[in-house]
Amino acid sequence: MTITEVSEKFNLPPDTLRYYERISLIPRVGRSKSGNRDYNEDDCRWVEFVKCMRGAGLPIEVLIEYVSLFQQGEETRDARKEILIEQRKLLQGRMEDMQKTLDRLNLKISRYEESVLEAENELKR
Numbered sequence: 001m002t003i004t005e006v007s008e009k010f011n012l013p014p015d016t017l018r019y020y021e022r023i024s025l026i027p028r029v030g031r032s033k034s035g036n037r038d039y040n041e042d043d044c045r046w047v048e049f050v051k052c053m054r055g056a057g058l059p060i061e062v063l064i065e066y067v068s069l070f071q072q073g074e075e076t077r078d079a080r081k082e083i084l085i086e087q088r089k090l091l092q093g094r095m096e097d098m099q100k101t102l103d104r105l106n107l108k109i110s111r112y113e114e115s116v117l118e119a120e121n122e123l124k125r
Contacts, residue, residue, distance in 0.1 A: 001039040010047050017047065025050050025063055027071070057094060058087050 007014045020026045021037075026046040032038040039047070046067075053063055066083050069076035 001044065003037045003039070006039045006044060006047060009044070010051055012047070012051060020047070020050060023060070023064060025060065025067060027067075053087075056087075056091055058091075062087060 001009070003014045003017055006012075006017060017026075017037075021029055026043065029037045029039055029043050050063060054060070062083060066080055069080050069083070
């Protein structure tokens with residue numbers, strides 16, 4: 001796949017894809033005979049993984065470390081797992097904070113709705 005196709009598939013700008021490759025967040029992408037990037041299935045899986053993890057808030061530095069360990073082979077399996085466990089804990093904490101914020105927003109919205117209903121009922125009298 002061309003960089004344009006991958007960009008459209010994952011809704012990421014081509015510059016972001018180039019950046020991810022430059023900082024080794026995704027492995028080096030092969031090139032076509034004309035020298036253009038030619039993404040294969042594995043490359044696309046890496047793009048999807050990085051996009052997912054970034055969307056969840058994982059820092060680029062953590063992902064670079066993870067990818068580097070992955071490329072070193074099976075002997076880094078435990079270290080990679082520890083990274084994922086730690087990031088899951090952090091994500092769970094952020095989700096709990098977000099749930100509290102969502103609950104508070106819902107409460108405030110319901111109060112506004114109640115006050116509008118009260119005002120409408122006053123007008124009907």
